[in-house]
Amino acid sequence: MTARETLAPQVASPAPEAEPESDSTGVPAGDGLRRSASWWLNLALRVGIAAVFLWAAVDKIAHPDRFADIITDYRILPACLVNPFAVVLPWVEIAVGLCLLLGLWLPASSLLATGMTVMFMIAITWALAQGYADLHCGCFTTSQEGRGEAWGLLWRDGILLAACAWLFWRTWRRPVCPAGSLR
């Protein structure tokens, strides 16, 4: 063993309790492969979920009347709430999508995304229970060609729910925010 090898650990050893800093993805900004994989996974989830919500909102904003008809067909809301819901929901999707895309308020936006997905799944389950198997979910298009099989919609929303809940957990479970973060 050389003198250099003997001295090396004393010089290079890091502080054992050092907290890694967090970036806008909510993933600890450490070093090496682990940090890289987590960072990319969260970024992919953020962008993917944001794209889903932004894409879903565009046609609803363009055709709020058709979206109101679709909401009416679920027979969940009273008639007086259908129009306000049809007008506001797409803009909540836009706001959540933009927050996720830009990395702003990630726990709040991912929690809202989770909540909306749960709401969609409850609505589809309700429609299934009522016997509306050939359902126009109003998910991505308001045109009449946009019908889908309800069980397939539930599976798709289940995957989205898992992604939203995972992102919320990853961004919320870290209790300490770095100064200046918009978390």
Add this chain to the structure above:
Amino acid sequence: MMARLREASGEGLLGLAARCAVIVAVACVVAVGVNAARLGGLPLLPGEVPCPGVSRVLWGRFDHAEPKEARRLWQEASAAFVDARPHEEYIFNHIPGAVNLPYRKFSSSFAENESLLAPTGVVVIYGDGKPCGDHLRVAKLLAERGFTKIKLLDGGYPAWEAGGYPVQGGHARGETGVAP
């Protein structure tokens, strides 16, 4: 570490709820503003328009026809009749000469029957009698395609049949009519 977690969670829950509320509030403000600015914005207060999904402007463009008036138009052959019910119900019974444009298959049905309907002529649309039923949705879709003289048959097909007016189909209870 646990103390930091408890402290952060206590503050964070309130902060999380507040941030969620801010996101939703901003979305509400933008949504209401955009809806108010657009010509075909939906009425948000109850009672402005009796059916959801119809703007004040569009609702004002639709006329209504009592069965008696519809019968007159039918006799004079001065209007085209559109049946907005599902095809099975249309086959079962319909107003003679009516074109079937089911809401759920509107695009394909309209493409098949487009030549039978003149956008500038009077079109009487009827459904299954529900005031906010499929006939209203078909009326919206026809209005989008340039039809300007749309009349909604009050009471729909049941009111027409109850009036003893001509019907056509496999199970006609009244007079078997001939298309005007």
